[in-house]
Amino acid sequence: MNQSSKQGWRTLLFLLLAAAAVLGACAGPADDHVKQKNVALIVRMKHGDYWRTVKLGAEMAAREFGVNVNFYAPDYEEDVKGQLALVRQAFADGTDAVVIAPDGQQVLDEAAARAKEQRIPVLTIDSELTGPGVASCIGTDHYDSGKKAGEKLIELVGPYGRIAVLGAGGGNGGQREKGLLDAIARYPGVTIAAREYAVSDQNQASELAAGIIAAQPIDGIAALNAVSALGAAHEIEKRGLAGKVKVVAIDSPPDVLAYIQEGVIQATIMQKPFSMGYLGVKHAVEAINGLPVPARVDTGTKIIDMDNMFWSENQKLLFPFVK
Structure with missing residues (x-):
């Protein structure tokens, strides 16, 4: 091979390696920054130990399944208008699934209708309410x-x-x-x-x-x-x-x-509000990924009195914040 041919091959090889390096540099950050899925958690009230525990369970599931949970709640229960506004806000913010504890059928219907438009799953927690488009109902058998x-x-x-x-x-x-x-x-x-x-x-x-x-x-x-x-x-x-x-x-x-x-x-x-929050997000992630989810999940209840309140298994349920 003459000198000019060698030089041509070297140039071609250099260009190929450079192109590979550029493509690799472009692909690397995309793999490292895959867009995280968002789950909107909409409950009936932002205050109180009950809803705080629901949120804790949801956050634990979010960490386990690699999603982001956005929390929405009015100041007080029975604020139907406030919760309706938060449903609209959640969809405006952008979400891949909705987990909601609706304060009435009107709120659930609004969430389900918007979810249908955007082709995203909606699941309920802590509610006996259901309707068309609800993928799963998770909560207590009241x-x-x-x-x-x-x-x-x-x-x-x-x-x-x-x-x-x-x-x-x-x-x-x-x-x-x-x-x-x-x-x-x-x-x-x-x-x-x-x-x-x-x-x-x-x-x-x-x-x-x-x-x-x-x-x-x-x-x-x-x-x-x-x-x-x-x-x-x-x-x-x-x-x-x-x-x-x-x-x-x-x-x-x-x-x-x-x-x-x-x-x-x-x-x-x-009741078991931690389980409601956790399972709500877990099944939301499954639904986002096209997997089947149970239509109804009974999170269970337990009678607590002085005879069993201090049993270790009950302490974990009563005080999930204590490590």
Whole structure:
């Protein structure tokens, strides 16, 4: 090969190597910066241990499955307009899936309609609501939790007790009350002396409990959410009726657990909000990737009282923030 031919081959080889280097440099950063998928987590309220625990579970799943979770919540429950605005904001921000605890059918329908337009999955947590386009419903069987509360209260007051019901009305609260009443119906000797509703106002719950206790003798109160339980417990403690009027609650924030320790509340039905957040994101990622997801996931409940509150397995569920 003459000198000019050698020089030509060297030039060609140099150009090929240079091109390969440029292509490699371009490909490297793209591989290192693959766009992370986004999951919008929209819940009913930004405050409180319950929703904080849901968020914690979602964040753990996000780290495990390599996605980003954007958290949206109004200041207070029952703010349907506020949650609707956050649904619209989540879609405007851009998301690959929506995990929502809807505060009513209107909110869920809005989320499902927008998800359908953008061809992204929508999953619900902590809700009995569903509809077209909902890939999975993840949460508590609220009918069963109400049933457990009723059975536990009958165990405490006996088959001829007089009880009052402090409910939350509609949605999840309605399912809890139905389960409770069906459990009580098995004991014809039990009298339901009063039924009142306090959704998210502890002072109102306390006033309702005061009115019930003043009006007639009762043996027990079924408090179907944490607000009702804390309101009833406050009034019972103030009147020196701790242990005399039995209380069974649903939900397990620290104040409810403190009242159990003090003997003012006898038991509570613990939900598993950490599991809801975790499984919501886990199944959202599966749906994003085109994998099948379960239509319904029951995250389960557990009866907590002084006999089992300090069992290690229950401590992990009650206090997921403690490492």
